[in-house]
Amino acid sequence: MLSRLLRTAFRMLLTFFVIVTLVFITTRLSGSPLDFVIGEGMSVEDRAIMIRYYELDRSLGEQYRAFLRAFFDGEFGLSFIERRPVADMVAERLWPSAQLLFSATAVTLLVAIPLGIIAAVQRKSWVGSAVMAFAFLGYAVPNFVLAVFLVLVFAFSLNWLPVVGNGTPAHFILPTITLAAAMIAAVMRFTRNAMLDVLGQDYMRTARAKGLPEDTVILKHGLRNAGITILSVVGLQVAALAASGSVVVESIFAWPGIGDLLVNAAIRRDYPVLQFGVLTVALAVLFINAAIDFAYAWVDPRLRHDGGEAGK
């Protein structure tokens, strides 16, 4: 268990290091960062001073070391546009993003797992087909198209729900549905497949033969075993879907979260904010993945003891 934890942590650190390096290389590849900081009309002498100030006259290797040192010292720089520390700007966006993410994940789990079980148990009847068709639609509809439809119907035609910001609980409804839709489709598919694998197992027949009621058989013997597979998917798929989805959803609904910040920074070419924001989200996703990996090992007794190769 401990060696697995260490290995996961090491892999996470390595991946993060690679990402930081890629970010550095990308920004330097695109030309001198000075061209973004200062506009035109700068004299040659001033330019030389600025170049020395930002230490751009040094070799790339030294610049890279300086970049890493500043990063690990917690000096993440100022926003080009707002002239505030980027760490502050990202920090104040964390909580709204987290709120939206929690509500979307909660809705996803509440809807997707029961529907996935129904789709597996009733796979031969029209109920199962209908559920799967619904999942398919959730996969095929881009979330910004879904958002546009929802806004047209519920905000503009019916005038029931607010669209902009995160002021009241009612503001949560449309962004949550939009963000959850793709996650529901993914989790539902995997729940169904995991349940289908489990339903054919011998222990299920044994449980039925003991005379247990069907509900107990499916929920206790079936779902518990399928749950391990579902958990791993919820982690990997959902973390990625949520990160990409948040960018779009927050931008559409003017939700004051990190996704909205990132899109605006990208459009206005506010590199320090973009850099730090992307690294923060990447780190968050890595952490979630590592936590899921760990939970996966903890739930599955086969992995708990032998260091974790059995499940691979």
Added chain:
Amino acid sequence: MTTVTGTGKYLGVRGLWSEADLIRRVALVLSVSLVLAAIFAPILAGYEPNAQSLISRLRPPLGFEGARPGYYLGTDELGRDLLSRCLYGLSLTLMLAALGATLGLVIGGTLGVLAGVAGGRIDAVIMAAVDTQIAVPFTLVALFMLSVFGSSMPIIVVVLGVAGWEQYARILRGEGMRLMQLPFIEAARAAGASPQRIALVHVLPNVVSPVVVQFTLSLSNIILLESTLSFLGLGVQPPTATLGAMVGVGRDYMPTAPWIVLAPALLILAVTFSVQILGDWLRDRADVRLRGR
């Protein structure tokens, strides 16, 4: 339409049609007509996609009050014909997606076969890159790259190509490793074939079917990514029409002129829906385990 099955058996269009259920037939007809519409966009469109006409701004589609004859789907905020823009947008979206998916196939395919055939340290490095790519949500990478390098067409194609390479790399590595165990490869090696020859002549022809399936699946992901980026204003820059950008710009006019958003949004839906169904279909055919489930 290429019709490759898991066993390498080729079926005619008629054979495909007769085994398809209703949804798959709809998807097939829909995707063929969408591709035709995209190819013949210059002929079908009645107007230049960027020609403005300020007298006829924000006109609704034909059949609604205030519509102008000749503008079947109405006009947008600058008086441009919506149908023409949709057609041109569709063709650009499909072209970008096809280019991106092909680029991803070339990058990922090469690295995947290399990893599978060469093994050892090369394999470890390539798979570490794959793991890193999987760990980071690609929308973020795309945002970053487009913002740093600008949203020119070549950059967009590169971003879309990088989006899916790791899937090809994984699939082809697995297939490559599996094939390397088989006797006919060993025979080729014993006969003195070079690693390059083994990769090109013996491995590549045997991985066509999973690659076709993955190509279709990744096509729909790439279309989604492209329209999302355009929607956010980071894709192809105005006034050039892509479907995602039309939805993005039209957002501001939603309360008064919903058709500006609805027409391209429905078109995107039709594209992603039919491509996904086709991809799913091909995967079912290729995956023997799923037959009869």
